[in-house]
Amino acid sequence: MATIHKLHQPDERGQTPSLLTLEGVWKRFKGKGSETVAVKDLNLTISQGEFVTLIGPSGCGKSTLFNIIAGLTSPDDDGVVTLNGKAQRGDDLLGKVSFMPQRDLLFAWRTVLDNAALALEVEGVRKSEARKRAQALFPEFGLDGFQDKYPHELSGGMRQRVALMRTFLFERDLILLDEPFGALDALTRMMMQKWLLDIWMRHKRTVLFITHDIDEAIFLGDKVVVMTARPGTVKSVETISLPRPRDTDIVTTPEFMDIKRRLLASVEEESMKTFNVAGAT
Numbered sequence: 001m002a003t004i005h006k007l008h009q010p011d012e013r014g015q016t017p018s019l020l021t022l023e024g025v026w027k028r029f030k031g032k033g034s035e036t037v038a039v040k041d042l043n044l045t046i047s048q049g050e051f052v053t054l055i056g057p058s059g060c061g062k063s064t065l066f067n068i069i070a071g072l073t074s075p076d077d078d079g080v081v082t083l084n085g086k087a088q089r090g091d092d093l094l095g096k097v098s099f100m101p102q103r104d105l106l107f108a109w110r111t112v113l114d115n116a117a118l119a120l121e122v123e124g125v126r127k128s129e130a131r132k133r134a135q136a137l138f139p140e141f142g143l144d145g146f147q148d149k150y151p152h153e154l155s156g157g158m159r160q161r162v163a164l165m166r167t168f169l170f171e172r173d174l175i176l177l178d179e180p181f182g183a184l185d186a187l188t189r190m191m192m193q194k195w196l197l198d199i200w201m202r203h204k205r206t207v208l209f210i211t212h213d214i215d216e217a218i219f220l221g222d223k224v225v226v227m228t229a230r231p232g233t234v235k236s237v238e239t240i241s242l243p244r245p246r247d248t249d250i251v252t253t254p255e256f257m258d259i260k261r262r263l264l265a266s267v268e269e270e271s272m273k274t275f276n277v278a279g280a281t
């Protein structure tokens with residue numbers, strides 16, 4: 001097998017430093033007389049430079065987990081979240097990671113360029129400077145010539161690229177992407193996956209990526225994290241040692257199929273619990 005292309009630099013002991021650690025994290029939502037346990041005793045470590053994908057049944061707590069990591073939802077008091085070696089409390093995490101939520105949230109009244117530049121403006125960068133820096137990324141994101149259009153004038157794939165560009169412009173070590181390609185057709189999705197890997201390898205960032213698509217999870221990931229049905233916790237972590245750079249035809253190799261079969265069975269078992277399908281335990 002060809003050499004595995006790794007971006008993260010091991011330290012002198014040959015270990016890759018961890019960027020984010022979650023230890024025993026819980027999140028309970030309290031309603032009128034009821035409680036939903038969304039996240040339960042969750043443990044996870046993400047190393048510098050890794051591309052980690054996260055799969056699990058609908059409603060198992062994936063987006064809640066992202067909200068916790070982004071500092072938008074506070075976890076319960078049990079558990080510790082550590083970023084760059086420092087334990088994070090309260091809303092410490094706000095603004096420390098780049099986050100693309102499940103919906104692209106582009107502003108309809110802002111042009112594409114101004115939507116992208118927003119990531120820098122919220123950091124206090126002057127508008128003209130923010131536009132200049134955003135402008136520089138347009139060719140790489142396949143959007144050159146569309147700077148002055150409005151979001152409704154773009155295709156679904158282009159809108160996703162604008163949202164991704166905005167996320168990349170908010171320069172943080174860790175990027176959270178919540179089903180960024182969920183709404184795209186299979187072909188566009190495949191092109192976007194290849195393109196994203198290319199961008200990731202060039203920008204050397206750490207990515208945590210939620211998807212429902214097992215092929216996508218394996219194709220992109222250094223690791224695939226499988227979550228249980230709600231209350232969501234980590235069921236297993238599969239290391240993907242497929243060589244990089246990866247071509248789309250890798251999905252037909254026996255190694256890929258093997259991993260896919262295993263992960264499919266694991267996710268299906270959890271989904272059956274969620275949907276109460278006959279045969280579920």
Ligand SMILES: Nc1ncnc2c1ncn2[C@@H]1O[C@H](COP(=O)(O)OP(=O)(O)OP(=O)(O)O)[C@@H](O)[C@H]1O
Pocket residue numbers: 029036037038057058059060061062063064065102230
């Ligand atoms: N703000 C909230 N208040 C109350 N309950 C919430 C809140 N946010 C999420 N939940 C509940 O937490 C659980 C997990 O939701 P979450 O959005 O994290 O799931 P998910 O894994 O992202 O699902 P999907 O794959 O469908 O996007 C659900 O039962 C949901 O109803």
Ligand SMILES: [Mg+2]
Pocket residue numbers: 062063064102178
């Ligand atoms: Mg979600």
